[in-house]
Amino acid sequence: MDSVRGMFERRAELYYTLAEVLAELPPWLMLPGREWPLTQAAAKLVPLSTAAEAMAQIPAEAETTRRARHTRLFAGPGRPRFWLYESMWRSGRFLGPETISLEQLYKGAGLRIVGAEAPDHASVELAFLAHLSKQQEAEPEYAVLWQKLERDFIKKHAGQWLPALGRSLAASGDEVYGPIGEFMADFLLDKGRPQKQKRKLTLSFRLPIVVHQELCSLCGFCVQVCPTRALTINETPRDTILLLSSSACNGCRKCKNVCPAGALAMNGADDGNPVYEAHTTLRRSSRVYCPICGEATVSRAEIDFVAEQIGRPGWLTYCQLCRSELLEKQQ
Numbered sequence: 001m002d003s004v005r006g007m008f009e010r011r012a013e014l015y016y017t018l019a020e021v022l023a024e025l026p027p028w029l030m031l032p033g034r035e036w037p038l039t040q041a042a043a044k045l046v047p048l049s050t051a052a053e054a055m056a057q058i059p060a061e062a063e064t065t066r067r068a069r070h071t072r073l074f075a076g077p078g079r080p081r082f083w084l085y086e087s088m089w090r091s092g093r094f095l096g097p098e099t100i101s102l103e104q105l106y107k108g109a110g111l112r113i114v115g116a117e118a119p120d121h122a123s124v125e126l127a128f129l130a131h132l133s134k135q136q137e138a139e140p141e142y143a144v145l146w147q148k149l150e151r152d153f154i155k156k157h158a159g160q161w162l163p164a165l166g167r168s169l170a171a172s173g174d175e176v177y178g179p180i181g182e183f184m185a186d187f188l189l190d191k192g193r194p195q196k197q198k199r200k201l202t203l204s205f206r207l208p209i210v211v212h213q214e215l216c217s218l219c220g221f222c223v224q225v226c227p228t229r230a231l232t233i234n235e236t237p238r239d240t241i242l243l244l245s246s247s248a249c250n251g252c253r254k255c256k257n258v259c260p261a262g263a264l265a266m267n268g269a270d271d272g273n274p275v276y277e278a279h280t281t282l283r284r285s286s287r288v289y290c291p292i293c294g295e296a297t298v299s300r301a302e303i304d305f306v307a308e309q310i311g312r313p314g315w316l317t318y319c320q321l322c323r324s325e326l327l328e329k330q331q
């Protein structure tokens with residue numbers, strides 16, 4: 001039950017951070033994508049999403065450059081390239097019939113709009129979805145009703161145009177708002193999918209997922225016991241990544257059973273209903289660089305795990321070679 005409740009909170013966070021991105025330029029948007037609260041909420045809620053992966057790869061940028069992107073796409077000069085109002089997307093008119101009906105809907109659901117934005121602005125609709133998710137957590141006895149409201153709202157409003165906006169942003173080629181748009185479209189389309197179809201998906205897959213990201217030290221035990229080689233650990237110059245090839249997995253649970261940290265669950269049962277890609281990232285951790293020679297060494301996750309056992313001696317982040325040389329000098 002706790003994990004289900006946590007899921008509502010994470011979903012609210014995800015909707016809310018998407019709302020922030022489309023409302024203005026939140027201060028965190030200047031940071032690298034992997035540090036955004038949006039990406040972190042996505043990693044917890046849909047850890048297997050390639051669109052979320054793409055967001056995590058976005059580099060940091062100066063505020064002026066990020067702001068220029070926002071202005072170019074959503075403000076003008078002249079007609080904005082992308083309108084952020086439902087009424088513009090659906091009827092080509094600002095303040096169309098959707099605007100009035102939405103205001104009444106929000107009031108009925110207990111959401112008061114603060115600020116100057118019209119009720120059918122993308123950020124307000126996403127904030128309303130965050131509100132509906134929060135209510136599912138705050139009033140568990142009415143969770144089914146709040147959930148229905150969320151689904152209906154996606155079906156009748158947000159899902160009618162925000163996925164199209166997201167795909168258009170993705171097609172725009174903008175390196176920041178493109179991946180965000182792609183992720184928003186995927187997420188809303190998945191949330192709007194009928195429940196029956198989702199249940200079928202859940203029953204037809206039994207795949208592992210790292211539900212407790214912070215516990216996984218990338219030790220690789222799960223990779224070693226996997227009989228089908230569905231799991232691999234890949235190292236790029238920047239990251240160490242635990243990858244699952246979903247088509248190779250037979251659902252034997254050996255990985256889950258061997259994991260010393262209890263980080264794995266099958267089929268995301270503890271964490272909603274993730275969408276699996278052909279090759280999905282179960283865990284990613286940035287690599288640490290040797291302070292002596294600058295070579296990439298092991299991952300931050302592995303360093304943190306060792307540090308928990310032995311503390312942080314000065315040589316902990318040295319590469320193998322520099323560590324050997326240090327030992328030789330000390331002898």
Ligand code: SF4
Nearest residue numbers: 216218219220222259
């Ligand atoms: S999931 Fe468990 S076994 Fe696999 S790398 Fe992470 S900590 Fe190790």
Ligand code: SF4
Nearest residue numbers: 226249250252253255
């Ligand atoms: S469930 Fe079995 S086959 Fe699938 S990844 Fe885990 S160990 Fe490999």
